[in-house]
Amino acid sequence: MPNNNNGYPSSTRAWVTVAILMVAYVLSFIDRQILNLLVGPIRRDLMISDTQMSLLMGLSFALFYTVCGIPLGRLADTKSRRGLIAIGVLFWSAATAACGMAKLYWQFLICRIGVGVGEAALSPAAYSLIADSFPAERRATAISVYSMGVYLGSGIAFLLGGLVIKFASAQGDVVLPVIGEVRPWQLIFLILGAAGVLFTLLMLAVREPVRRGVGAGIAVPLADVGRYIRANRRTVLCHNFGFAGLAFAGYGSAAWVPSFFIRTYGWDAGQVGVVYGSIVAVFGCLGIVFGGRLADWMAKRGSSDANMRVGLYAAVGAVPFVLAFPLMDNAVWAAVLMAPTVFCLSMPFGVAPAAIQEIMPNSMRGQASAIYLFVITLIGLGIGPTAVALVTDYVFADDQALRYSLLIVTSLAVFSSIVLLSMGLKPYRESVVRLQGWSASPA
Numbered sequence: 001m002p003n004n005n006n007g008y009p010s011s012t013r014a015w016v017t018v019a020i021l022m023v024a025y026v027l028s029f030i031d032r033q034i035l036n037l038l039v040g041p042i043r044r045d046l047m048i049s050d051t052q053m054s055l056l057m058g059l060s061f062a063l064f065y066t067v068c069g070i071p072l073g074r075l076a077d078t079k080s081r082r083g084l085i086a087i088g089v090l091f092w093s094a095a096t097a098a099c100g101m102a103k104l105y106w107q108f109l110i111c112r113i114g115v116g117v118g119e120a121a122l123s124p125a126a127y128s129l130i131a132d133s134f135p136a137e138r139r140a141t142a143i144s145v146y147s148m149g150v151y152l153g154s155g156i157a158f159l160l161g162g163l164v165i166k167f168a169s170a171q172g173d174v175v176l177p178v179i180g181e182v183r184p185w186q187l188i189f190l191i192l193g194a195a196g197v198l199f200t201l202l203m204l205a206v207r208e209p210v211r212r213g214v215g216a217g218i219a220v221p222l223a224d225v226g227r228y229i230r231a232n233r234r235t236v237l238c239h240n241f242g243f244a245g246l247a248f249a250g251y252g253s254a255a256w257v258p259s260f261f262i263r264t265y266g267w268d269a270g271q272v273g274v275v276y277g278s279i280v281a282v283f284g285c286l287g288i289v290f291g292g293r294l295a296d297w298m299a300k301r302g303s304s305d306a307n308m309r310v311g312l313y314a315a316v317g318a319v320p321f322v323l324a325f326p327l328m329d330n331a332v333w334a335a336v337l338m339a340p341t342v343f344c345l346s347m348p349f350g351v352a353p354a355a356i357q358e359i360m361p362n363s364m365r366g367q368a369s370a371i372y373l374f375v376i377t378l379i380g381l382g383i384g385p386t387a388v389a390l391v392t393d394y395v396f397a398d399d400q401a402l403r404y405s406l407l408i409v410t411s412l413a414v415f416s417s418i419v420l421l422s423m424g425l426k427p428y429r430e431s432v433v434r435l436q437g438w439s440a441s442p443a
Contacts, residue, residue, distance in 0.1 A: 008209070039258070040262075058384065123353070238424025244380055246311070249411075279339050290347060359431040
């Protein structure tokens with residue numbers, strides 16, 4: 001793969017592409033995470049338990065996001081990535097708006113499935129677009145900037161959620177033309193859906209870069225994709241499941257930290273939204289960009305496993321904080337410790353997809369990225385929030401024990417990541433070398 005800018009889009013065009021894709025990611029994470037601060041009003045109106053709520057937050061979305069991601073990732077390797085993303089944004093935005101009209105639990109569940117299906121089109125295509133827009137030594141930083149959307153979107157979701165709670169206490173229900181009376185929490189889903197539809201116009205500013213690198217322009221049969229991934233199975237397993245442990249800790253805590261502050265310290269939802277939303281937006285973005293910059297710095301100095309190694313450093317750094325923040329007697333200290341927790345847990349999620357781009361032929365990147373997203377989303381978002389809820393509901397059987405559920409679930413997940421990412425360093429280096437050998441063989 002070239003190590004200079006020859007043939008790549010201009011720096012301005014490349015960063016415009018990243019910025020637009022990041023806005024799409026921000027919108028997707030607002031739609032995905034807004035539920036986390038609306039647990040109280042949604043549980044009340046739909047008359048559901050923590051476990052049922054966790055299925056809306058995680059599994060219903062994640063199951064279909066992951067299942068649909070693999071065929072959509074294959075499309076990203078062969079079709080217009082810009083068009084695929086635009087269609088996906090329209091689909092998930094319509095499903096988000098439909099959430100705002102749901103009156104029953106099963107209706108909400110189906111709408112969340114629709115959000116997951118639409119969002120599955122975004123990241124495999126986005127990773128591929130960015131990888132073809134930047135040379136290898138700038139790629140981890142570029143993908144990290146795109147991935148800032150996770151934390152900007154989550155932070156904005158918490159801030160918006162807090163504003164909705166305040167609005168609800170002041171205004172009550174709202175009557176809209178055609179739709180009729182809606183709750184304040186339903187109104188925000190309708191607004192987000194409309195914003196997503198408008199955003200698709202921005203996709204017209206994205207240009208498809210030339211596909212480049214090993215395997216560019218080759219239509220690889222699905223059997224060959226499977227064969228190549230099996231040849232790199234130790235790398236893929238340690239990478240995917242190692243980063244999935246960190247996603248498990250991140251999603252599991254993010255889903256319940258607002259309720260943790262409300263139940264444990266008596267904060268109101270508006271206060272949590274402002275404080276936690278600000279922490280996630282600021283320290284999540286700092287962490288993910290720091291991780292990308294660190295990986296690129298290490299790679300320029302000859303570290304071929306830099307992307308994996310940054311994930312390992314992040315997991316080790318997170319350990320003391322995930323053990324400490326749930327046990328704080330004081331809400332302020334818990335909030336202070338949340339900042340380095342979010343920083344460390346965010347560091348890996350630019351370098352993790354960048355690592356995939358470095359070990360896969362161009363014609364397999366979308367599919368390999370979709371498999372990675374399948375694993376981390378199903379385990380992280382699909383199981384993480386539900387694992388915390390199950391421990392609260394069935395181990396402690398006490399809503400006030402949420403702090404101990406967070407401690408147990410997040411610490412076990414982070415320790416598992418340390419083990420798996422450590423085991424994956426040597427296989428990853430071997431996979432980097434193996435890719436260069438593949439370029440000399442027929443597809």
